[in-house]
Amino acid sequence: MLAYILRRIAQLVPVVLVLTVAVFGFVELLPGSIVDTLIGTEGGDDAETRAVLAKEYGLDRPVYERYAIWLGRALQFDFGHSLVTRRPISTELLSRIPATVYLAAVGIVLSMLIAIPLGTFAAVRRNTSVDYTAQVTSLVGISIPEFWFAILCVLLFSLYLGWLPSSGYVSPLDDFWGSLKFLILPAAAIGFRQAAFTTRLTRSSMLDELSKEYVDTARAMGLPERRVIFRYTLRNAMIPTVTISGLQLANLLGGTVVLESIFAWPGIGRAIFEAILQRDYPLIQAGILVLGVIVVIMNLLVDLTYRFLNPRVKLA
Amino acid sequence: MSELEADKLFDATLAPPAPRRAGRLATALSNAWYELRKSRTASIGAVMLILLFGACVATPWIATHDPIKQDYRARLAAPSEKHLLGTDRLGRDIYSRLLYGGRRLVTIAVVAVTLGLLLGVPFGVLAGYWGGLSDTVAMRVVDGLLAFPGLLLYLLFVTLAQAWKFEGVMIDIVLVAALSLAFMPEVARLSRGSVLGEKQKEYVEAARAMGESSFNIALSQILPNIVSPLIVTATVRLGFVILIVAALSFLGLGTPPPTPDWGADLSAARDYMETHPLMAAFPGMAICYTVLAFNLFGDGLRDILDPRLSER
Numbered sequence: 001m002l003a004y005i006l007r008r009i010a011q012l013v014p015v016v017l018v019l020t021v022a023v024f025g026f027v028e029l030l031p032g033s034i035v036d037t038l039i040g041t042e043g044g045d046d047a048e049t050r051a052v053l054a055k056e057y058g059l060d061r062p063v064y065e066r067y068a069i070w071l072g073r074a075l076q077f078d079f080g081h082s083l084v085t086r087r088p089i090s091t092e093l094l095s096r097i098p099a100t101v102y103l104a105a106v107g108i109v110l111s112m113l114i115a116i117p118l119g120t121f122a123a124v125r126r127n128t129s130v131d132y133t134a135q136v137t138s139l140v141g142i143s144i145p146e147f148w149f150a151i152l153c154v155l156l157f158s159l160y161l162g163w164l165p166s167s168g169y170v171s172p173l174d175d176f177w178g179s180l181k182f183l184i185l186p187a188a189a190i191g192f193r194q195a196a197f198t199t200r201l202t203r204s205s206m207l208d209e210l211s212k213e214y215v216d217t218a219r220a221m222g223l224p225e226r227r228v229i230f231r232y233t234l235r236n237a238m239i240p241t242v243t244i245s246g247l248q249l250a251n252l253l254g255g256t257v258v259l260e261s262i263f264a265w266p267g268i269g270r271a272i273f274e275a276i277l278q279r280d281y282p283l284i285q286a287g288i289l290v291l292g293v294i295v296v297i298m299n300l301l302v303d304l305t306y307r308f309l310n311p312r313v314k315l316a
Numbered sequence: 317m318s319e320l321e322a323d324k325l326f327d328a329t330l331a332p333p334a335p336r337r338a339g340r341l342a343t344a345l346s347n348a349w350y351e352l353r354k355s356r357t358a359s360i361g362a363v364m365l366i367l368l369f370g371a372c373v374a375t376p377w378i379a380t381h382d383p384i385k386q387d388y389r390a391r392l393a394a395p396s397e398k399h400l401l402g403t404d405r406l407g408r409d410i411y412s413r414l415l416y417g418g419r420r421l422v423t424i425a426v427v428a429v430t431l432g433l434l435l436g437v438p439f440g441v442l443a444g445y446w447g448g449l450s451d452t453v454a455m456r457v458v459d460g461l462l463a464f465p466g467l468l469l470y471l472l473f474v475t476l477a478q479a480w481k482f483e484g485v486m487i488d489i490v491l492v493a494a495l496s497l498a499f500m501p502e503v504a505r506l507s508r509g510s511v512l513g514e515k516q517k518e519y520v521e522a523a524r525a526m527g528e529s530s531f532n533i534a535l536s537q538i539l540p541n542i543v544s545p546l547i548v549t550a551t552v553r554l555g556f557v558i559l560i561v562a563a564l565s566f567l568g569l570g571t572p573p574p575t576p577d578w579g580a581d582l583s584a585a586r587d588y589m590e591t592h593p594l595m596a597a598f599p600g601m602a603i604c605y606t607v608l609a610f611n612l613f614g615d616g617l618r619d620i621l622d623p624r625l626s627e628r
Contacts, residue, residue, distance in 0.1 A: 279479070
């Protein structure tokens with residue numbers, strides 16, 4: 001197992017390198033140079049300032065040297081300074097990560113709380129009206145754009161009923177109960193959509209398990225149906241569900257840009273979105289790299305958990 | 317009964333009518349429809365898709381207004397005979413905007429997914445068929461591309477397009493490039509997997525014994541046998557691409573106004589949500605309908621093409 005883990009970690013190296021080349025190349029492909037952007041915001045356009053700035057950002061060197069220097073700094077989590085706020089990008093990003101993780105994790109847990117009972121129930125009552133309702137609901141759920149669903153929630157719960165604030169954020173560490181009312185709408189918007197995916201998955205893996213021979217044996221031995229399902233099939237059927245939920249969590253960390261901007265949620269996705277609007281290119285670059293690396297690591301962890309939960313999978 | 321008579325009788329009663337050349341397309345269509353009817357999901361999806369594509373093709377004839385023509389005297393009008401779904405904040409006809417917006421969105425999605433297939437299939441098929449070092453390298457590249465979290469690749473491309481001050485069609489081209497590049501690794505991985513399974517079979521062995529080049533075997537012998545999972549993936553992907561494009565333009569990162577666009581129109585309608593909720597409802601429903609159509613059709617196709625799965 002240890003050798004396998006090490007080999008998988010070694011395989012990550014080229015993947016992360018592709019990521020770094022992509023985000024570094026992105027900035028290289030921008031029109032003009034960083035010097036133009038800097039002078040545009042600060043004024044004082046003369047040859048001397050240009051030369052100083054070019055030297056400061058290493059623009060007098062060839063591109064591969066700049067990449068190496070940039071990579072070396074990035075490894076130490078030094079991404080330079082934001083063009084807009086002038087603060088170090090690393091602190092800027094680090095301060096945004098907790099909010100995103102908080103939202104994504106609550107959303108995923110919520111989706112599993114909905115999807116696992118619903119999917120199991122649909123599988124056990126296969127081809128009944130319960131099953132069809134669950135299937136149709138989850139298919140519609142997959143097809144609804146999350147931003148539209150979020151807007152409809154805001155319309156109903158904030159504007160018409162006035163129960164919840166339409167946007168904003170309070171850290172749970174400052175005021176736990178106060179933060180909940182801000183959390184409910186965005187988390188529900190994530191949770192319901194993810195639940196649509198997970199319900200389908202739980203249903204089909206549960207049906208898969210129920211058709212296996214050990215279930216017949218257990219039934220033939222007179223075990224009550226409830227015990228067969230909860231004690232045996234559900235446990236096995238949960239493996240793919242949990243795995244996919246983990247992968248979804250990884251994707252959510254990178255994909256909550258839309259919801260974060262609707263709900264004014266100060267996460268990393270919104271930081272990148274704001275950076276795009278403000279043309280803060282170093283922040284975009286660093287933000288996308290950090291999110292990409294998080295996703296890669298999460299995928300690895302999920303994969304390892306899967307092998308751990310299900311030893312039948314070969315350590316290929 | 318003479319042999320000849322028996323032959324005639326057989327022809328008249330049992331033998332399927334030989335398809336006439338002109339009727340071949342009709343036969344193929346009716347066969348496809350027969351297959352489709354095996355799955356209720358697929359037939360509902362197919363009908364929804366036919367309506368959708370029909371509306372896209374017929375847009376210039378069934379639209380009632382110019383989608384970008386403003387009419388300040390008829391701003392925020394309720395649905396009426398003149399404006400079937402009412403007008404938006406600039407007095408533009410919502411029904412016509414939906415039609416033109418949908419036409420553009422569906423075109424982008426279809427082009428992007430087709431390009432993704434054209435890039436990914438040869439990549440995956442050849443990697444899988446050749447194996448060895450080229451396979452390893454190809455799959456590492458695919459892993460690297462797959463590692464890009466969802467929306468972020470599109471954000472990079474869109475930012476570049478904005479920085480270069482692209483306009484009009486150029487923005488759509490950049491978007492299509494990003495969308496197909498993001499779809500390509502998934503296609504490559506899927507087709508590689510199918511090729512690995514298919515490579516062991518006897519017909520490949522036979523083709524190799526007959527001295528066909530490996531390029532030929534991979535693309536003309538193996539490819540036709542791995543098409544079904546690709547069709548299913550591509551159909552489902554079309555719905556996903558539409559969601560992504562709508563999300564990007566909802567964020568204001570798509571084609572700039574006044575181009576009709578479901579996501580951008582939805583975003584603009586947010587300001588009038590309290591007083592004119594219908595305005596935000598229509599584009600949302602249009603996106604939902606389109607994505608649902610592709611998902612239903614894809615789901616149904618999977619059941620038909622892969623009977624092993626449908627037994628579940």
